[in-house]
Structure formats: C-alpha cells, structure tokens
Amino acid sequence: RIREHIADKTKLPILIFPEGTCINNTSVMMFKKGSFEVGGTIHPVAIKYDPRFGDAFWNSTKYSMMTYVFNVMTSWAIVCNVWYLPPMVKEEEEDAVHFANRVKAVIAAQGRMSVLPWDGGLKRKKVKESFKEEQQKKYCQIV
Numbered sequence: 001r002i003r004e005h006i007a008d009k010t011k012l013p014i015l016i017f018p019e020g021t022c023i024n025n026t027s028v029m030m031f032k033k034g035s036f037e038v039g040g041t042i043h044p045v046a047i048k049y050d051p052r053f054g055d056a057f058w059n060s061t062k063y064s065m066m067t068y069v070f071n072v073m074t075s076w077a078i079v080c081n082v083w084y085l086p087p088m089v090k091e092e093e094e095d096a097v098h099f100a101n102r103v104k105a106v107i108a109a110q111g112r113m114s115v116l117p118w119d120g121g122l123k124r125k126k127v128k129e130s131f132k133e134e135q136q137k138k139y140c141q142i143v
Contacts, residue, residue: 006040013043018100019119024057025049028108030119031100042088044103046110050079083110 005011018031049056054075058068085106090099108115
C-alpha cells in the first residue's frame with residue numbers, strides 16, 4: 001500500500017517513524033527496513049526534545065500512563081527542536097538496511113545523538129545470549 005501511495009503523485013507524503021519506538025533523547029535506534037524498501041524519496045526529520053522545562057520521555061517501566069500524563073500536563077513546557085534535512089534517495093548499490101542506516105546516521109548527527117545498532121525491542125525483552133556472546137568476543141579481540 002505504501003508503494004501505491006508514493007506512486008500516485010497527487011497524494012501527500014506519508015509520515016513514518018521507522019524506529020518503531022522512542023528512546024530517552026540521547027540516541028537513535030535501529031530503523032525498521034520496510035520504510036526504505038519501497039523506493040521514493042525520504043525526507044529525514046530530526047526531532048530532539050529539550051528537557052529543561054519538561055521531559056517528554058515516558059519510561060513505561062518506571063511510570064504508569066497516568067503519572068506520565070500528569071507530569072507532561074504539569075510541565076512548564078515541552079520544547080522540541082525539529083530539523084528538516086535534505087531529501088535522500090536510495091543509491092543503486094544500496095539495499096534497504098544500508099539506506100536506513102545512512103538516513104539514521106544523518107539524523108543522529110544533526111541531533112547530536114549516538115547511533116544504536118539495535119531496535120526498541122530491548123526496552124521490553126531480555127538480551128539474547130548470542131548477542132551478549134558476540135559483544136564479548138569483540139571486546140576480547142580489542143583487549
């Protein structure tokens with residue numbers, strides 16, 4: 001359906017959040033590749049909240065929805081910086097994963113955030129043992 005939508009030049013662009021979830025304003029997590037497989041032009045947008053007056057981040061493992069809503073509604077302000085970045089197109093030799101990573105790197109650089117190689121699933125699930133072992137092997141090679 002996304003391919004059909006972007007093929008019709010009379011339709012407005014689609015707004016997609018390819019991370020699938022939010023993080024605490026310090027990093028950009030892995031993008032889901034589906035948004036980058038359909039072709040078309042990507043118009044990256046970097047969004048970063050300024051926590052000086054109020055924190056928009058909801059740690060659902062710490063606070064209930066009602067507590068979060070109360071905190072947001074009683075904050076002095078929720079300030080957000082938004083940067084509209086130059087349009088990007090998938091290069092011929094690029095697959096969807098590499099294109100997604102290139103877009104993610106541009107967004108992270110603009111917002112001065114770190115790039116994470118994993119998705120938001122780690123917020124809710126335990127880390128796989130194979131992933132831990134892989135990181136341990138990499139660390140051993142460095143040491």
